[in-house]
Amino acid sequence: MLIFNNKARLATVLSDYINVKAPIGFVPTMGALHDGHLSLIRRSAGENEVTVVSIFVNPTQFNNPEDLEKYPRTLDADIEKIKTVSDKIIVFAPTVYEMYDGNTASAHFSFDGLENQMEGAFRPGHFDGVGTIVKKLFEIVQPTNAYFGEKDFQQLQIVKKLVEKEGMPINVIGCPISREANGLAMSSRNERLSGTDREKAAGIYKILKEAQHRSKDQDFASVKQFVHNAFAALPGFTMDYFEIAAEDDLKPAVSEGKKKYRAFIAVFLSNVRLIDNISLN
Structure with a gap:
């Protein structure tokens, strides 16, 4: 080498x-x-x-x-x-x-x-x-x-x-995103999480998966509200943002359309900033 x-x-x-x-x-x-x-x-x-x-x-x-x-x-x-x-x-x-x-x-x-x-x-x-x-x-x-x-x-x-x-x-x-067995997106910053927080962080992907499911038959505003409520109910998390945006220009999606959309999230857990995203198409 x-x-x-x-x-x-x-x-x-x-x-x-x-x-x-x-x-x-x-x-x-x-x-x-x-x-x-x-x-x-x-x-x-x-x-x-x-x-x-x-x-x-x-x-x-x-x-x-x-x-x-x-x-x-x-x-x-x-x-x-x-x-x-x-x-x-x-x-x-x-x-x-x-x-x-x-x-x-x-x-x-x-x-x-x-x-x-x-x-x-x-x-x-x-x-x-x-x-x-x-x-x-x-x-x-x-x-x-x-x-x-x-x-x-x-x-x-x-x-x-x-x-x-x-x-x-x-x-x-x-x-494609590589994930740990519990769904947490692999990241070098994960090394800063305790074992307990690492398991807790699996909730990020679970909520994203539910947002993906809800986006199929609900308007994006409702999906955003669901995600905010879900994280508000989880102790230890502070959300920077949750956004649904078009893949090509990353502009926030106002309503569902013909573009490819992704849900993007950034949260803090025990002062460690974690990001993830998921396709909605």
Whole structure:
């Protein structure tokens, strides 16, 4: 397994693949890898000549300094997990200085309004940080295919818009949400939950499933009211938002129509912020 923390050295190795137009797969992560990440890596390894996995906790996408400080960092364990998929994966684990050259700041992006919905409204500057680091990584790796989980569905749409606007020849592939046995969406932040809270957090998916069921024959306003009432009855949860939005532009749905819709949720449980979503079609 090749492990790099220097972007120039990584680019030199990848140039051999680029020169012969061999497909390069890329899975960007912030580490603390779980089975959801590994599923993305397996798919990439099966569809490309070589796969690069980046492990980098990006400071510019955190609007909460405490969240950044507490974000789990488990590089050695992450590398061992990647080896269970393949020992031919290339790992890129740079420092903050290496990625930002001493200027740890975000560029400003317009994603045609995608950045103003949901996560963007509750986490100012978050998607500028996402756009900044993803663009930097794409320029270094120059992947043919890049793989992102649908748990961060809004981020997935943002990255697709970034590629479109920057004219990058990259195929951005969304992959299904990986869930724990109790339905909780896999997330690195789950590691911060106690065992009791981890079981309690399974209620998020249960409520989303009921919202999905109710959306088939009720108006969306009624579904939203159900979700708010359901979480109000669960001790320990604080809701940031629940929204039903169109998949393409992420704009809130006023009523059911011909578009594809998703239900999106963000809640706090014991000061750990958890997000999830589910298709309503």
